[in-house]
Amino acid sequence: KMEKTLMHRQMLIDTASALVADDKGLLAIDESITTCNKRFVALAIPQTEAARHDYRELIVTTSGLAESISGLILYDETIRQSSDDGTPFVKLIVEAGIIPGIKVDIGAKGMAGHPQEKITEGLDGLRERMAEYVQMGARFAKWRAVLTVADNLPSRGCIEANAHALARYAALCQEAGLVPIVEPEVIMAGEHSLDRCREVTEEVLHTVFNQLYRQGILLEGMILKPNMLLPGLACPQQAKLDDVADATVNCLLRAVPAAVPGIMFLSGGQAAGLASARLNAMNVRYKSQLPWALSFSFGRAIQQPALAAWLGKKDQVIAAQNILYHRAKCNRDARKGQFTD
């Protein structure tokens, strides 16, 4: 078992609590270069390092963002960048009162022997990479596993391999003093029903927490970042807000230990307003009865409307920042059960 001094444990607990405190949540801006470029192509924004820099500068200099956002998840390219006046992004983020975090997986790759499935890579050399990120000011980290739903998927082999990798990543995080954001994402693509999503998500979460236990993870010093329970995008029967809220909370109550301080959902391609409305419905119905905070760690559901307003244009920066601020606030309101849009 890994050695954790009392002070070290307390630091992890304090960071995890700070990430969910005060009805705030996380903003994920950790798209890899490939993924960020993909979002830019769709809006005819140049796929250059300069454009990615300008976009991330727009985000980290949005005034008042810290009113709703406790932590920002960065990517390797971004954590090394500075604003046009030479101030490192990390310094701007910390001075704004936001905790910097870093995506440390290197992506979900085709899984050998499992033609339709993915395994997330990045464990080799992770201890050394994390030491550098800690030096740069990161206080938490993220690793995303991807599980695809079909009639016979995900396979046990894929679930177990991804859960094991998540647990080894989480152990390295806690050794380094970083709070692990453990993200097993059951993706929305497919024709499956809400109940099938429930079945898969429940199995995935039980497997992940079993592996986290075996690796000696301090549950009080981690955050879970799961998918909401939703029918597949191509399922003819879509679900009402309250059905999503009930299914999601019931599944989490069965699978997530009460010692975990926070559950911070990914948005996974849901429209911004819908993601907020669903988080709101969960908090309206259940907030006062739950052992953990139900919060957000959205990427697209906060960024996309702002990106579409910016379009790479200097004279649209303020307009885009106003939209980003608004989307972030919508989700803080949703944590309080007060989201109206």
Ligand code: 13P
């Ligand atoms: P989305 O909210 O766009 O799914 O992004 C969250 C994230 O960090 C995925 O790893």
